[in-house]
Amino acid sequence: MPKWGMAADLDRCTGCGACVTACHAENNIGTVGASEAARGRAKHWIRVERYWEGDFPDVRLKFRPVMCQQCDHAPCEPVCPTYASHHTEDGLNAQVYNRCIGTRYCANACPYNVRFFDFFNPTWDKPLHLQLNPDVSVREVGVMEKCTFCVQRIKAANIQAKAEERELEDGELKTACAQACPAQALVFGDLDDPESEVSRLSRSPRGTKLLEDLGTRPNVTYLPRQS
Amino acid sequence: MSQVPHAAPPPERLTADLLRPVLFTSWRFYVLALVPGIFVVAGLVSWLSQMFFGFGISGIRWPVYWGFYVTNFVFWIGISHAGTLISAILRLVNAGWRRPVTRCAEVITVFALMIGAMFPLIHLGRPWLAFWLIPYPSERLIWPNFRSPLVWDFFAINTYLTGSLLFLFLPMIPDFAVVRDRTTGLRHRIYRVLALGWRGTPKQWHRLETAMQIMAIAIIPVAVSVHTIVSFDFSMAPVPMWQTTIFGPYFVAGAIFSGIAALLIAMAALRRFLHLEDYLLPIHFENLGKLLLVMALLWGYFVFNERLVTYYGNGPAEMAVFWQTQREAYSPLFWTMVLGNFVLPLILMGIRPFRTITGCVIASIGVVIGMWLERYLIIVPSLGHKYLPYSYGSYAPQPVEIVITVATFAAMTLLYVLFAKTVPIISIWELKGGGHGAASVAPAVPELGPSAGHEGRS
Numbered sequence: 001m002p003k004w005g006m007a008a009d010l011d012r013c014t015g016c017g018a019c020v021t022a023c024h025a026e027n028n029i030g031t032v033g034a035s036e037a038a039r040g041r042a043k044h045w046i047r048v049e050r051y052w053e054g055d056f057p058d059v060r061l062k063f064r065p066v067m068c069q070q071c072d073h074a075p076c077e078p079v080c081p082t083y084a085s086h087h088t089e090d091g092l093n094a095q096v097y098n099r100c101i102g103t104r105y106c107a108n109a110c111p112y113n114v115r116f117f118d119f120f121n122p123t124w125d126k127p128l129h130l131q132l133n134p135d136v137s138v139r140e141v142g143v144m145e146k147c148t149f150c151v152q153r154i155k156a157a158n159i160q161a162k163a164e165e166r167e168l169e170d171g172e173l174k175t176a177c178a179q180a181c182p183a184q185a186l187v188f189g190d191l192d193d194p195e196s197e198v199s200r201l202s203r204s205p206r207g208t209k210l211l212e213d214l215g216t217r218p219n220v221t222y223l224p225r226q227s
Numbered sequence: 228m229s230q231v232p233h234a235a236p237p238p239e240r241l242t243a244d245l246l247r248p249v250l251f252t253s254w255r256f257y258v259l260a261l262v263p264g265i266f267v268v269a270g271l272v273s274w275l276s277q278m279f280f281g282f283g284i285s286g287i288r289w290p291v292y293w294g295f296y297v298t299n300f301v302f303w304i305g306i307s308h309a310g311t312l313i314s315a316i317l318r319l320v321n322a323g324w325r326r327p328v329t330r331c332a333e334v335i336t337v338f339a340l341m342i343g344a345m346f347p348l349i350h351l352g353r354p355w356l357a358f359w360l361i362p363y364p365s366e367r368l369i370w371p372n373f374r375s376p377l378v379w380d381f382f383a384i385n386t387y388l389t390g391s392l393l394f395l396f397l398p399m400i401p402d403f404a405v406v407r408d409r410t411t412g413l414r415h416r417i418y419r420v421l422a423l424g425w426r427g428t429p430k431q432w433h434r435l436e437t438a439m440q441i442m443a444i445a446i447i448p449v450a451v452s453v454h455t456i457v458s459f460d461f462s463m464a465p466v467p468m469w470q471t472t473i474f475g476p477y478f479v480a481g482a483i484f485s486g487i488a489a490l491l492i493a494m495a496a497l498r499r500f501l502h503l504e505d506y507l508l509p510i511h512f513e514n515l516g517k518l519l520l521v522m523a524l525l526w527g528y529f530v531f532n533e534r535l536v537t538y539y540g541n542g543p544a545e546m547a548v549f550w551q552t553q554r555e556a557y558s559p560l561f562w563t564m565v566l567g568n569f570v571l572p573l574i575l576m577g578i579r580p581f582r583t584i585t586g587c588v589i590a591s592i593g594v595v596i597g598m599w600l601e602r603y604l605i606i607v608p609s610l611g612h613k614y615l616p617y618s619y620g621s622y623a624p625q626p627v628e629i630v631i632t633v634a635t636f637a638a639m640t641l642l643y644v645l646f647a648k649t650v651p652i653i654s655i656w657e658l659k660g661g662g663h664g665a666a667s668v669a670p671a672v673p674e675l676g677p678s679a680g681h682e683g684r685s
Contacts, residue, residue: 040288040620049617066615075465081377082359083369099369101359102282102352103377104292108610109464113290113618117352119283141281142352211614214465 002168003091004149005191005219006178007201008065011227012185015048015063022180023067026150028136030122043116045147046177062225065186067177068093068114068147069210069218076106076115084144091219092149100143107144111211115146149188150175170196191219238659242405245651245658248501249406252648255500259644263637270634273627274349282352284627291610291622295632296350297460301602302485303343303635304384304457305478306595309486310336311391312450313518315443324514326657327506331497332490333395334652338642339489340388342635347380349631376459383449383456390449394442397435400425401656454482461605467544468537468609477529484522484568485598488591491515493643495588497652506653512587519590520576527569544614551608556621560600567597 023029023046032041046067053060070093076085077093084100087093095115107115121141124132132138135152139145157173170189178186189198201207202221209218277284287294310332317325348354360371360381371378404425407418425431458478461469491512498507534553537545552561571593575586611620624632646652 036283040290041283042289047617049615051617064617066617078372078374079376079464081372081375081381083372099359100352101354101356103347103350104287104352105375105377105460105464107290107292108466111465111614113613113615116289117282117287117292119287120281140353144352214614216465 001090001192002190003192003219004070004154005091005189005198005202005221006067006070006149006175007187007198007204007207007221007223009185009187009201009223010062010064010225011223012183013048013063013065014183014185015050015061016182017048018180018182019046019065019177019186020044020048022176023147025128025131026133026136026153026176027148028122028132028138029145030118030138031125031128032120032123033125036119041119043118043145045114045116045145047114064210064222065177066112066114066210067220068149069112069216069220070147070149072217072219073215075109075111075214075216079105079109081105090154092151092154094148094151095144095146097137097139097143097145102142102144104144111214111216115144118143118145170198241659242655244503244505245653245655246406246409248647249649249651250409256644256648259500260641260648263641263644266634266637267641270631270638273630273634277349277627278354284625286623286625286628288620288622290613290618290620291607293350293606293610294622295603295624295628296346297606298599298602299632299635300343300346300350301457301460301478301606302599303339303346304454305482305485305598305602306489307336307339307343307387307391307486308450308454308479308482309339309490310334311387311394311446312336312483313487313490315394315446315450318439318443319447324511327503327508327653328490328494328511328515329657330395330398330650330654331493331652333391334643334646335486335489335493335639336391337388337395338639338646339486340384340391341642342638344384344388345635347377376456376463379456380460383453387446387449387453390442390446394439394446397439397442398654398657399650400435401427402651402654405655406651451479454479466609466613467542468548469605471533471537473529473533473536477533480522480525480529481598481601484519484526485595487515487519487522488594488598491519491587491591492595495584497647498584501647501652503653506658509584512584513582516576516582516587516590519572519587519594523569523572523576523594527573530565530569544612547612547616548609551612552604557604557608560604564597564600564604567593568601569597571597 023044024031027045029043029045032043036042046065049064049066051062051064053062070091072091074085074087074093077087080086080100081103082099082101084096085093085106086096102117104117107113107117118139118141122138123129133152135156153173153175157168161168161172168190170193173188175186175188178184178188187198187201189196191199191202193199198221201223204221204223206223206226207221208224210220210222212218285294285296310329314325314329314332317329348357351357360378362370371381399421400423403418403422404427407415407422410418455475455478458474462471462474464470494507494511494515497503534549537549551557572590575581575590607622611622613619
């Protein structure tokens with residue numbers, strides 16, 4: 001059973017935002033418009049956090065792409081009264097939209113604030129409504145949604161490999177954000193495979209987890225900037 | 228003949244006085260029912276429009292996903308600790324002065340619980356699926372998640388509501404019988420059903436006393452557990468300033484505190500509107516005022532503990548929230564809370580000449596406002612300042628939330644008015660009989676006079 005994980009090399013991240021766009025396109029995430037976004041209703045399953053370091057004029061800009069950390073000890077899971085937020089066998093932190101009743105407790109418990117509530121039924125700025133992904137369900141008003149590690153791609157790749165009676169190869173399967181990243185800062189793969197790229201990066205002495213001291217055991221490893 | 232405290236109206240007058248609101252209707256009743264009724268309807272319309280247009284018309288936003296609704300939830304569940312707990316404790320210690328107070332307290336419990344229990348529904352994204360919290364055998368073989376504090380809430384509140392309904396209903400049975408015997412027609416038939424065939428035989432009295440004794444003992448742990456579990460909604464989540472072991476007792480103390488305040492306001496209103504000056508005496512306000520003072524001190528102690536420990540712990544995430552409430556955006560609300568919950572009751576209830584009925588009401592209003600703010604200040608600043616500075620956020624309530632909040636206070640008023648209209652708000656038999664079966668116990672307050680003796684009710 002694979003254990004899906006990701007590594008984000010912050011030395012490579014340019015903050016371009018391609019991952020955000022790709023994620024929106026892949027996962028049928030609605031657009032809410034400028035005024036609703038200003039009211040805190042934007043849904044970005046992955047976001048690029050921007051931090052300034054130092055005092056002017058000696059400042060440095062840092063980017064950090066943040067998506068669901070797919071924690072092993074996810075705080076969102078025990079608090080959900082209906083098991084809408086639960087752990088799958090391959091270590092994914094799944095969200096069952098149809099089971100969600102919208103208490104939003106999971107989002108409060110999440111220290112990373114990577115869970116998003118559907119305040120309205122989804123809409124898309126034209127012509128984005130013409131490019132919806134048929135493999136991903138759209139979410140109705142009143143449920144929580146979040147990064148799934150592109151579970152539809154994981155399923156599809158597994159089915160393909162099984163049909164061809166072979167093992168899934170490293171790099172064959174990429175999430176939308178990793179695929180879109182021009183600098184290849186995001187790497188997705190199987191952490192149980194010691195030879196995989198993501199395993200190699202996660203073992204790096206540079207590797208850290210976000211808010212590691214909270215004990216959530218995230219499956220995303222960040223390689224902080226050195227330059 | 229039993230002696231009724233102080234003015235001691237004779238039993239005939241007592242029955243007449245206490246039944247007057249039930250048997251006769253003045254135009255004031257219609258005003259008192261209509262005005263809050265309009266607000267309640269407005270609240271229902273707001274909730275429906277929230278379901279119709281989408282949750283987005285509220286002020287909830289990323290990352291502050293709980294706001295007014297959960298504040299109201301905790302606040303009303305807190306208010307519900309007025310009755311049952313206070314009256315159960317006073318019953319168990321046989322405090323004689325409690326008799327005119329118990330029922331108006333127990334009613335607050337039941338209605339505040341009903342109102343509070345609405346909010347987990349109102350705040351749901353998909354309230355029509357709320358029944359998934361019930362552990363019923365479904366064809367999909369899915370149970371609710373018993374690890375979730377929200378599921379514990381569901382059970383705790385239902386238990387408490389059932390218990391306090393019973394606790395309210397049991398001592399009403401003899402009074403229903405009194406009303407039954409003095410009414411005719413449809414009303415007679417309704418009260419006959421409610422009186423459950425009460426004849427006042429010694430056996431019935433004995434059973435009633437036993438049942439109430441059992442309920443009084445059983446309801447206390449339930450009440451304490453309910454607000455502890457409500458506090459678990461917060462303390463079980465890894466959110467700065469939420470995850471603290473003090474929340475259980477802190478919430479229970481705050482709940483009793485706000486409950487006493489609500490009771491004092493309700494008693495003052497009843498005394499005025501129903502002309503119960505001979506029954507709800509200054510001594511009752513005085514005694515409950517002292518209780519309010521004790522709870523204010525206890526509340527201050529808990530807040531001091533919570534704040535000081537956080538300050539010394541000096542965790543970066545906690546301190547971000549700490550300073551928000553202490554001297555940044557939320558500090559006006561914080562210091563208003565301290566004023567209403569601590570300074571005001573300390574002055575008004577601590578200095579004897581101020582401990583009048585008016586003083587009690589002013590202090591209680593301060594406490595009710597302060598306790599509402601306390602819950603708001605627990606929920607919103609923490610959610611808005613959770614770890615990653617990138618995702619800091621603020622929250623501003625929208626009209627739909629404000630209308631629903633106002634509607635809850637209107638609903639409380641409406642339910643209370645309707646109840647006082649249909650049931651004698653002061654227990655007639657308890658006031659007449661003193662301590663049935665416990666006549667030898669001296670009342671806690673000497674000036675209320677001995678209440679010994681069995682009035683011929685067996």
